[in-house]
Structure formats: structure tokens, C-alpha cells
Amino acid sequence: MTDTKTDDSTTDEEKTVSPFSRFRDIIPGKELAELEVTIIGAGGIGAPLALSLAKMGVKKMHIWDADVVNEENMGPQMYGPRHLGSLKVDALKNLLRGQAPWCTVTVHKEFYTEASSNNSEVVITALDSLAARKGVWKTIDPDVCKLFVDPRMGAEVLTILSVVPKEDSEWYAPTLEGEALEVKCTAKSTFHCGFIAGALAAREVKAWLVGERTLVEYSVCLRFMTLLGDDQEVRLKRHADEIAAAAE
DSSP, rough: OOOOOTTTOHHHHOOOTTTTTOOOOOOOSHHHHOOEOOOOOOOOOHHHHHHHHHHHOOOOOEOOOOOOOOOOGGTSSSGHHHHHHHBHHHHHHHHHHHHOTOOEEEEOHHHHHOOOOOSEEEEEEESSSSSHHHHHHHTTTTTTOSSOOOOOETTTTEEEEEEEEEHHHHHHGGGGGOOOOOOOOGGGGGGGHHHHHHHHHHHHHHHHHHOOOSEEEEEETTTTEEOTTTHHHHHHHHHHHHHHHHHH
């Protein structure tokens, strides 16, 4: 039998049990609870991102998407057989209701376009094309949006871009130009990569709130567990070529 010690110096606040007790000294609960977050996309990154933020303590969330859950989504995304044919935003709202009932989720059953608007302090894109991201970026008002996070994913490589619109437009805007790396449909996305990308995007919100925002752009290759640096384009291209060769 193992003896356990009771720390009599524990404060009343520390003794209070809540869903957030285990990380109240790490994650700023009050600030998160006051945030309104908009997530654009409810797929492979957007769904785990929404779950991560809700579990952290975000209480006001808007989610945009018009996609329906199809069979090919069940492997790389959070949805299962009972969600087939449902709008992803509806399925995700139901999932969040069961996991984080304190979070009020407003769903927008449409694709976010240049004509759309929002008043959230934090906006996170979880989209699968640079063109769609560019359209979202054009709607961002730096006086309203204080943090813009852009997680990206392909196969087993993810990239996180953390943007303060008033300060970072000069370096971020060029990342929306050009073309994304093309990979075969059967080597396009994985559940673990999307879940990690979503969790890391959620982490950027916490980092911004507590002043720990250090890397504004980074990429991780999960296949080789490598943090990619300045030569990331060359390495990403090599990774895509290796995937294509293995699939032939």
C-alpha cells in the first residue's frame, strides 16, 4: 500500500475541482472563457482544433463549413458511421455538446467567402487550399482580429502559422501565393497529423494569451519526427516524392 501526503498549504482555490483543475496553472482559463473564436472548416484539422479549444476552456465558438460527412472522411477525421450524410458542423456541434457542454457553439452551414464576416478576436482557418485561405485573409480586420492561426497539413507533414494581423501581414501574405504541394489522393491526410495540427493550432491561442508566442511559423514532419527549418520547401518536396514513389 502506497502512502500519500496531503499538502495542508493548498489554497481553497486549488482545492476547488472543475473540468479545468488539472491545468489551471498552465492555461489562462479566465481569458479563454472571454474569447470568441471563429474556426473556418470542420474537417481533419478543424474538428480536433474545436475539441482542443473547448477542452481548454473556450466558451464561445463559431464554426463555418458546408461539407457533408462522407465515407472517406471516417478514417482521417473525427466522424464515424452515425455521422454519414450529416453536415460536418452539425456533427461537430453534437460531439462538442457531449464533450464540453460549457462551450456555446454557433454553426454556419455555408462556406466562408470573401463576402463573409465575423467579429471574433481569434480566427483560425482549417481549409484545404491556398485560394480559400487567401479569401479568408482578405476579410480580416486587424482592429478586430487579434490573432489569426493558419494550420496546414499534407500526408504526415504539418505547418503552423501564427499571425498577429496588425504586425505580421508583410510576411504572412506571401505564404498565400503559389501552389501547395500535390500528393496522391490515397496519401493525402492522416488522422494523427490532423489531430496534432489542430492541437498545435489551439496551443497557439494559449501561447498568444500568455506571451509565449515564439515561433510564428514552423513545420513538423511526423514521418521522420523532424522540425523543418529554412530548407523546409526542399525537404517537403522530397517527402512528397517519397510518398508518391511508395504508392506506385
